[in-house]
Amino acid sequence: MSVVDDQVRRLDAALDRFQLQDVESRSSLRLKAVVRALSTTSGSHPLLPRKRLRHLVRSIAQLQEQRGQSSTQDRQHVTNASNYDADLAWIAAGKATVQLYGLILDSLLEQTVPLSESVWYWDDVVSSYANTALYTVQTAPRRLADHAAAVLIDAKEKYRGAAGAREAAEEAQRSVSQRWREFYDLVQNSIREKSLVQARGRILSPFAICRMEARKNQTEIEHLRELNATAIGLIVDEGLSFEGPQMNGASAQSADSDTTQWRGRVVKSVSLLETVLRNISNTDPSSPKLVDRARQSMEEDVGAAGTSGGDGSTTAPSELAKRILHVIDDHLSAQELAYTRMSGEFGKPSRFVRYWIPGVALLLSGGTLLRIFANRKAEIMQWIQDLGATIQDFWLNWVVEPTKRLIGTIRHDADSEIAIQSKESLKADRESLERMVVDFAIAHPEKVGTKYTDLEIADIRLKVKEGDLTPVLKAYEREMQSPIKNAVMGDLVRTLLIQVQKTKVDVEVAIGGIDSLLKSQELLFGFVGIAPGVLITYFAVQWLRGTFGGRRGIRQQKQQGEAVRLLRNIDRTLTDSKPSEDGTMSYKDHGLLLCEGHVLRQRAAKVLPGSAQRIFVEDFNDLMNSRLGIQHQQKVLQRIQWTYAQWLR
Template identity: 45%
Template sequence: MSFVTDQVRRIDALLDRLQLSRPTTPSADDEEAQAVRSELVEDRERIVQLQFLIKLISPPPSAKSALVPLYLVRSALSQSRLTQSRSILTPGIQSREGGEHGEAQDTSSPYERDLEWVLMSKATTQIYGQLLNLILEQTIPLSYDIDYWDSVLNSYRYSALYSIQTSPLRLWDFGQEVYRDVRQRAGVQGITEGVEGSWRQFYALVRDVVRERSVEDVRRRVVSPLARVRTECRKKRDALRRIRSMNANALGVLLGEGLSNRTMHEKGIATPMTPEFGVSDEDFDERRDKWRGTIVKSIALMDAVLANVNEEGMTVDAFDPAVGAATDDDRFYRSSDASISSLGPQEVAERLHLLLETRLPNYQASFEEQVKIHGRPSRLIRYWFPATVLLLSSGTILRILVNRKEEILTWVRDFGVTVRDFWANWVVEPARKIIGTIRHDEGSEISIMSKRSLEGDRESLERMVVDFAVQHPENGSLNEAQIADIRSKVKEGDLTPVLKAYEKDMQSPFFGVVRGNLIRTLLIQVQKTKVDVEVAMGGVDELLKSQELLFGFIGLTPGLLVCIGTIRWLNSTFGNRKTTQSGRQTGKLLHGIRNIDRVLTSAIPTDFGELMYKDQGLLLCDVHLLRQDAGKVMPKQIYRDFLEDVDELVDVRIGVKKQQKIVKRIRWAYAKWIQ
């Protein structure tokens, strides 16, 4: 939804509100009521047709845009038969022509006349909105073309590239000039010496003309070979700036003097009716006359703006006086509210028909012609050089592809296998292990030694120590209680019987080795060391099992990071770039706020502290873009609050200082989405 849509919807709603405030119908016994009913019965077909046409060009409440296509407005005006003689097109209806000088004498009923005025009001509102939208949509892209010329002028490399891009056009213009000059000289000199002599003279003329123009071009480019190109770019940029200023000025005039301003600030139109009894006949007639006066003056204003905005040689400073002079000479604009009724809907319809059929098409054609001349070159001109290089080298590229077909296929095949193995080994398999860990799958548990290894080695150590203690008792044979005590101590790591024997044999190692006890005790201690190592490894094993899920996610992370990075790169390179564009919206909002602040800061206010029409138009263009960008980023509730602040910002009646304060409020209130 744009600013223009809001304005049109508000004006249309105000018009409907004015019709609803119509005074109540007289009682059934009143003679005037009977006369009205008799007229309604006679003109029933005409009234039904007008009601249908009014509904046709009224924006539906549920539609996103309040603008109706112009072909519907044109069709409604044509079907209303107001632009042609009613006596000719409406068989069976009494002739309404007469009076002095052949002017039409309106004998229609008051209700039918009101419906005709409502139709004209609806049509004027739609044409007004379409004109605002057209100028707005045409002015905004001019900034992009101006930026293009700025980039060309700010870099000699881009200037040289532009010179190469436009070289065919300059060569064509040079050939056309040579052809015209040769033709002119040949017509002056005459060629009468036969075919061979004619061709000889013709080529001599061509050679002379080319030589003269080449010398002239060399003199013109003595300073720099790119001077002529840069001068041409500078002229086009200045022309686009003038067109943008003219359109912005026209937009400001339409907003400041047209329907938007009059319906918003004139109390006579916006006066609410009383809820119980509506309005009186006098109040309603006054408000109706004011509304008709607003419609008629807006038509004259649109006509004057369209007639002068693309006038050749028109400057920004002369535009406002030219529009003022045109409206002062216009009978529609000079008419007072009380004398509007003397015009009649037929004259208004004819003026609207002139706007639709002549003024608007001429304005569009003139604007498109100027943009075509001064705008940036078309894509065909900008990209013909790389396209030509690609076309000329296509044979070589195709030959390379054919000669290296097997290598390319092998590379593609290996690349596919690599991607598949990476996916299976670094994404699928770690994910499967994580799922198994969560489900306590025994096959997926991390383990650095077998489950029964420690138990077997501990039982073996216990048997070794018990056998040694039984075979070498210190104080006689051991009973069952003593053996059980030794076994329990071995489980706790106590090898006292073996260590005592080891200490005794160490006093005479040679005899201990001969008897075998020393070696046996050493081997038992080796088994004890093995058991201690396995106990330590068991603790490490338990620690790994407690962090098994963490290790699983660590193993999965590299594969996921590579996949996510690849997908994001592919999406930003070959995708629809929605994510990238949404990321750039913040920068666009900040740029829009900066442009608005720049317009308000550099503007020279009027004596009343308000923006001039040109600055008002530029402000509206920047606000229009800001609204569109904000709608893509902000939530719905925040966006509604944002629209309230923006609508207050474009109201130039509050003054430049208050507008600057509103910009500051927007900057800090919506900093989350702007910065």
């Protein structure tokens, strides 16, 4: 989908409406077949190939010539059907004109769009000393070859002139070595003369000369770009247009005038296309010559359709078909050849010129690189194996195993639980402490000679579970009154060991609290453990996809970046445009807008979803319609920028 496809489809639909009004089923079958072949039946490719269009237009001319001959031989059989055939011939010629219009417009757009890259290339060369130096080295062989060719040609001309001035006898007596010596002297003289002629090169550095050359090429390319843009704007603004009352079904009284009007538009459009192609290669885009010549040629042909089609004559459609063939075969081909010559002379250098330096470097160092690889083959293979083993171990130890543990945590597997201590450790130590305290209390009651009852023993057990060691601490206080004696003969050591056991239980209780906290966050720790491996794997896969395989995402990002740049260029074109008296754009500015819009439409078709593309086409058509005025177009551009920002940025 492009701007040209939309234009061709719209104009072809307008001609179909004329056909429905003026032509009925009594038309010629062969002409109907030509009309159907010229119609935009394909939704994706409404433009016909150039060879196919040439064949159909030639068929129109041949059919009209045959009809004219048969009508001259037998005028008694000429009825109203001839008028319908004439109308159908005009429809066929009109559809052929629409195809020619689209063909030329598409050719000019495809020529103009790449010129922006050449302009940017020369701008980079001019604006940077490093780029200028690189361009100087890249083009040094070409300049050297041109200089050598010029010297050789000059020497040959001088040698031929000197030989013609001598007598034939003297020439015959001279040996071959003498002739070569004279030719060598002429070459030396030519080199000295060329050096004197190019004395400017001794004053200016090679970088300055190359910069001047780059600036000249940039100027010529900008001239060519503006010239093509002017031609595009002129064709779109002044070319085919079937707007008027006939589009909506005017009254029968105005049908004849409407027919004359649209036929006149077709003839004037062919004249416009012919004039533009004829004058596009030798006209200054800033001068009105191209526009004036086009309008003059259109005015000369303004009465062609009215005088040829109103009375049923078939001469006008046949002449129009021949004129279309002339435009395709001569003017369009000549314009494309002129563009190819100028773009090749002043455009961005070829890939061979730009990349011969790294190519030569690679060629010269290729043998050394191969020898290095051959001598270190075993080491390289070992590096590859180590890299593979490292990747495998990383995958198993940091991705697969943490994933298994995480799955086990989710399923509450016993092997996946996080624990600082065993489950029965605290219980065993607490029961041991309880037995130690109870045994000590039974052995050392508060009142000598008494015994604890079962109820009192149960109460002691309960207090021990709560951390109360009163019997042991009281005994410890008594034992500390004579620590040395009691350490040897008393229970001081026993009370100390019981307190050590109590400290152990307290530590295990604290650890149990931490253990419970860890178990409550077990799933979180599982995700934390798997996150580094998964993230590293993800970014590595994304990098590999972006580098080797996944070009689609990179292309989409590149297209989005180009869409933003195109929106910026469109905004700049609208801002810098100088409106005419009616507020519309000039032909050149409209052509530049169409060039940027042509590329934007193609990029948007690859980025926008299907639902957004339908409404984008409406906004895009408003943006390209110069008749709405520059201010309205700027508002439409703002609407496009914020409406489709999520896809275009």
